[in-house]
């Protein structure tokens with residue numbers, strides 16, 4: 001009994017009609033890494049929010065170190081020794097690392113004394129857990145991987161013994177993710193308990209000791225990681241066998257649908273983000289752009305989609321030129337057969353405060369199907385939304401629910417349904433499966449390949465190399481704003497990795 | 512760290528929370544009354560009696576409410592598009608030109624029901640014109656709408672002084688105002704509406720523009736939630752980056768939203784000019800444009816909330832005047848303090864009591880769930 005760090009007994013939570021957690025029982029052993037997996041909307045984040053005091057359970061009990069505790073707010077969680085690393089970091093951008101770590105735990109009104117002490121403590125923590133960061137660096141100047149480290153330090157500084165991480169690797173580069181796992185291993189070695197939520201089963205297999213599976217609000221299974229397999233976990237999550245790598249036949253490329261020539265994009269400070277990029281995408285072809293996040297892929301997509309100004313270059317859509325350097329008009333591009341799934345669904349692809357049905361027409365609200373003159377045809381809009389909800393299995397199936405209340409994966413499906421169901425000639429997609437569960441990944445991948453087989457031209461940007469390799473007919477690798485090489489999908493991971501790191505590419509360009 | 516509070520039942524969210532806020536505002540106001548050595552219960556009596564005690568008083572209350580509905584709607588429309596229009600005051604003032612011109616032109620030859628529609632269009636036109644410039648400057652030049660609309664309030668004020676002392680004033684008159692309109696420039700009172708409830712309107716200027724205000728409230732609801740333009744405005748108001756992605760023409764929508772907002776503010780001028788004074792006077796807006804901000808805030812920018820909020824402010828104006836009259840040691844300024852407290856608690860500190868209320872309801876929910884469970888076991 002002694003070695004149980006946290007026990008949840010009969011946790012139940014509903015949001016109106018949505019029963020997010022149903023009588024959840026869970027034991028997490030001390031000094032282990034415990035994975036939690038489950039489909040989008042299974043209730044993982046809700047459960048963790050209850051544990052961290054963001055939500056109150058409707059019923060049930062939380063036991064920490066054998067003592068039942070009442071966690072009414074995050075402060076209570078912190079004093080119970082529970083820390084949380086949020087998916088969207090809660091850091092003050094223009095504070096230093098040290099200031100962020102201290103914030104809210106200043107000890108005394110006079111800061112100076114506290115600062116010296118905090119600096120010492122931070123030094124100690126950094127050494128103990130191999131969590132190097134410069135305490136005087138400003139948060140806004142740190143890459144996401146380091147910002148996440150600061151979140152972890154914050155929790156440790158507050159003497160957390162139990163650390164919750166909700167999809168921590170979604171925003172990290174592979175190298176950063178590796179580093180994070182080394183840190184977690186270190187924490188575990190020091191006796192800390194870690195709860196890790198992720199959609200990436202490979203990560204589960206690599207670092208957890210035990211893994212619990214949630215499905216539709218219920219805790220359906222707990223396994224010892226060593227005694228299970230990716231296949232079994234996927235099946236437990238979804239309730240059926242899942243294809244981890246979708247089947248894809250040979251493509252039959254046709255005419256060039258999207259042609260990009262010498263595209264250059266500079267950001268507001270004049271830094272070149274996309275540097276003289278040229279490529280074609282043909283009908284019935286998926287072109288994947290691989291690269292470590294931040295090498296210009298985002299800017300490339302945005303420039304093609306008409307929401308970012310290019311400095312020079314030309315783009316042809318269906319053989320006709322698109323004004324990318326002057327007057328940009330995303331609405332006209334949509335009418336000409338271009339659909340765009342943006343990388344950032346929260347800020348770009350969706351209006352989180354809208355009802356689902358309102359988001360289902362975002363960008364297509366000029367379509368006469370949804371209008372009666374100047375008025376919105378609410379019935380038509382809702383009916384259309386309901387059809388997409390059914391077809392894409394969006395949960396909960398409620399077109400009137402506020403979009404913010406859908407889980408991440410379901411939000412992604414809302415965007416995909418909107419952009420794909422239109423039958424565009426050219427589909428450009430950024431990070432189609434970020435934060436999406438394995439079942440939904442299978443579904444989304446199948447749909448993308450279906451689009452290709454229907455003769456659509458697809459341009460895919462993803463930081464997931466597996467995804468790029470599984471879907472693409474051709475792979476372009478971007479590094480520092482340039483396309484540094486083209487490979488077939490049979491290229492090995494190592495080969496692509498070298499290109500992505502800019503090692504091979506320079507040689508190739510020089511030749 | 513913002514805690515995502517659980518959702519409250521509708522009647523709590525839209526009924527109980529505002530009522531508690533209001534009650535606290537009145538308790539604090541009562542303490543202020545106590546501080547100047549007066550009896551707060553007496554003041555409360557005069558407030559309520561002054562606002563509702565007689566048909567005439569109710570007429571005054573609704574007359575003020577009419578004005579605040581227009582200015583509240585004006586603020587709300589801009590707000591849905593993410594624009595903070597604090598120029599309602601100036602827009603209403605300039606809107607008066609449209610009313611005055613229509614009346615001066617036609618009042619002697621036409622009946623009111625011909626003049627009224629023309630005055631509506633005129634007031635909306637001039638109000639929209641006054642909002643167009645800040646809107647355009649925001650859209651094309653990035654000049655912040657808050658700054659420009661404030662400046663335009665001052666410009667409006669100077670412009671109107673000029674017009675009322677030089678241009679619109681009848682020859683030989685000493686007062687900075689237009690001539691008094693003939694019958695065609697006078698709106699009929701809603702005495703019949705009050706008499707349905709057995710009330711006598713007396714001298715209250717409660718007039719037909721109240722009905723126009725209700726129509727405008729409904730039209731705003733339709734605009735915001737049922738038209739394409741409203742959809743585009745809301746998209747912009749929630750997320751500029753999503754609007755850009757959706758291909759919404761931001762500068763166009765900004766200008767249009769500001770003009771609709773200004774038009775609504777301008778229509779406020781109908782109420783005092785054609786409904787009460789039958790002439791345009793200096794400073795006829797009397798701060799109603801600013802009250803509109805509080806009304807929109809309290810009504811959560813929803814017409815269904817703006818109407819009751821406007822009536823509440825009508826009560827404060829009418830009942831407040833009564834307090835000042837009956838209890839001389841409570842000055843007009845004290846009434847302004849009380850109004851300020853209502854704005855503070857109902858608007859700015861809107862979320863003050865919400866966490867506690869949420870907790871109470873969460874606990875109730877838990878207990879209910881526990882009961883169900885023990886029964887089930």
Ligand SMILES: Nc1ncnc2c1ncn2[C@@H]1O[C@H](COP(=O)(O)OP(=O)(O)OP(=O)(O)O)[C@@H](O)[C@H]1O
Nearest residue numbers: 015020040041042043044045046405406407408409
């Ligand atoms: N504040 C809320 N109001 C209403 N419903 C909510 C709220 N928060 C979550 N839900 C619903 O509860 C369910 C569980 O959501 P939760 O975010 O816990 O899922 P999740 O397992 O974390 O999914 P994902 O893997 O996509 O992040 C979903 O159906 C979601 O729509």
Ligand SMILES: [Mg+2]
Nearest residue numbers: 044045407408
């Ligand atoms: Mg989640």
